[in-house]
Amino acid sequence: xxxxxxMYLPGVPCHVIQRGNxxxxxxxxxxDYLFYLECxxxxxxxxxxALHAYVLMTNHVHLLMQPDDDAGISRVMQSVGRRYVQxxxxxYKRSGTLWEGRHKSSLIQADDYLLACYRYIELNPVxxxxxxxxxxxxxxxYRFNGQGEICDWLIPHAIYLxxxxxxxxxxxxxxxxxxxxxxxxxxxxxxxxxxxxMPLGSDSFQKQIEYALGRSIGYxxxxxxxxxxxxxxx
Numbered sequence: 001x002x003x004x005x006x007m008y009l010p011g012v013p014c015h016v017i018q019r020g021n022x023x024x025x026x027x028x029x030x031x032d033y034l035f036y037l038e039c040x041x042x043x044x045x046x047x048x049x050a051l052h053a054y055v056l057m058t059n060h061v062h063l064l065m066q067p068d069d070d071a072g073i074s075r076v077m078q079s080v081g082r083r084y085v086q087x088x089x090x091x092y093k094r095s096g097t098l099w100e101g102r103h104k105s106s107l108i109q110a111d112d113y114l115l116a117c118y119r120y121i122e123l124n125p126v127x128x129x130x131x132x133x134x135x136x137x138x139x140x141x142y143r144f145n146g147q148g149e150i151c152d153w154l155i156p157h158a159i160y161l162x163x164x165x166x167x168x169x170x171x172x173x174x175x176x177x178x179x180x181x182x183x184x185x186x187x188x189x190x191x192x193x194x195x196x197x198m199p200l201g202s203d204s205f206q207k208q209i210e211y212a213l214g215r216s217i218g219y220x221x222x223x224x225x226x227x228x229x230x231x232x233x234x
Contacts, residue, residue, distance in 0.1 A: 007105065007107055007197065007199065007209065007213065007217065008067055008070045008071070008072070008073050008074065008105070008107075009067075009070060009107065009209070009212055009213070010067060010068055010069050010070060011066065011067075011068075012066065012107050012108070012110075012209075013052065013064060013065065013066045013110055013114055013117070013157065014064070014065055014067070014073055014105050014106065014107050014108060015062070015063075015064055015105065015106045015108055015117050015120075015121070015190070015193070015194055015200070016062070016063040016064075016065060016073065016077065016103055016104070016105045017061070017062055017063075017103060017104045017105070017194050018060060018061050018081070018099055018100075018104075019059060019060040019099070019100040020059040020060060020098065020099065020100060021097050021098060021099060021100045022100065023059050023060075023100070024059060025058050025059050026058070026059055026060065026061070026084075026088075026098060026099075027056060027058060027139075028088075032087075032088070032091075033056050033138075033139050035084065035087055036056060036061075036080070036084050037056070039079070039080045039083045039084050039087075040054070040063075040076070040080050041153045042079075043075070043076040043079040043080050044065070044153065045153065046075075046079070047067070047071075047072045047075045047076050047079070048067070048068040048069070048072055049065050049066065049067045049068070049073055049076050050066045050067075050155040050157075051063065051064070051065050051141075051153070051154055051155060052064045052065065052066065052114075052118065052141075052154070052155060052156065052157045052160065053117070053118045053121045053122060053140075053141045053145065053154075054121065054140060055121050055122055055124045055125065055137070055139065055140040055141070056139040056140070057124055057125070057139075062121040062124060063121075064108075064114075064117050064118065064121055073105065077103050081098075081099055081103075084098070085097075085098045085099070104194050104195060104197055105194070105197055106190075106193040106197060106198060106199060107199040107200070107201075107209060108199075108200050108201065109200060109202060109205040110157070110159055111159070112201060112202070113190075113200050113201060114157060114159050114160075115159060115160065115177060116182070116186055116190065117190060117200070118145065118160065118174075118177075119177055119178060119182060120182065120186075120187065120190045121140070121141075122134045122140050122141060122142040122145070122146075122178075123178070123182065124140070125137035125140065133178075134146070134178065135147060141154055145160065145174055146171055146174050146175045146178070147171060147175075148167060148168075148171050156170075160174065198217065199217065
């Protein structure tokens with residue numbers, strides 16, 4: 001079966017997921033997380049991709065990015081994947097693949113879903129019962145977005161900035177978004193959109209994406225999509 005073509009558009013945010021092969025660990029030490037972030041920073045700067053939010057879990061990563069061109073995200077993921085796998089294989093005297101095939105991605109309708117994707121990504125460690133609050137987890141963007149921790153390579157999206165009139169108010173309003181739980185239906189929509197590499201948004205948004213890409217964005221398999229197995233954190 002042919003691979004589904006990538007969907008990336010300049011100026012449209014995208015939720016990207018990459019998992020470890022067979023759901024096995026991708027990170028083994030603090031240095032591993034730091035090196036991955038260094039690779040990510042370098043690649044985003046090189047290929048003009050804005051990184052808005054991220055979380056590095058033990059066996060997978062979630063990234064919220066917005067490219068300047070339709071090839072930027074693919075180039076970032078190729079660069080990070082190649083450098084990080086070489087590093088892991090060298091450090092741990094291993095060989096072979098680290099990642100589970102190609103990364104998955106979902107274009108995001110910013111006006112309606114962008115902040116939900118911020119929350120979904122940064123709440124991953126909470127859903128996995130690793131911490132009780134996202135601020136307790138060191139390998140995500142929450143401390144930058146919610147608490148003002150300095151990070152000169154994370155780029156706030158305009159919708160995030162519109163939460164307040166200044167940095168302090170913006171961060172306060174952002175923290176307030178985490179005071180209530182995400183609706184299960186919303187979590188399911190975000191998961192399924194990423195799983196099937198489908199845009200997350202209204203019917204009109206999906207039609208706009210089809211028009212911009214010049215092709216249909218339907219599922220590869222005919223009929224209804226298969227049901228996605230639920231997990232503690234995805």
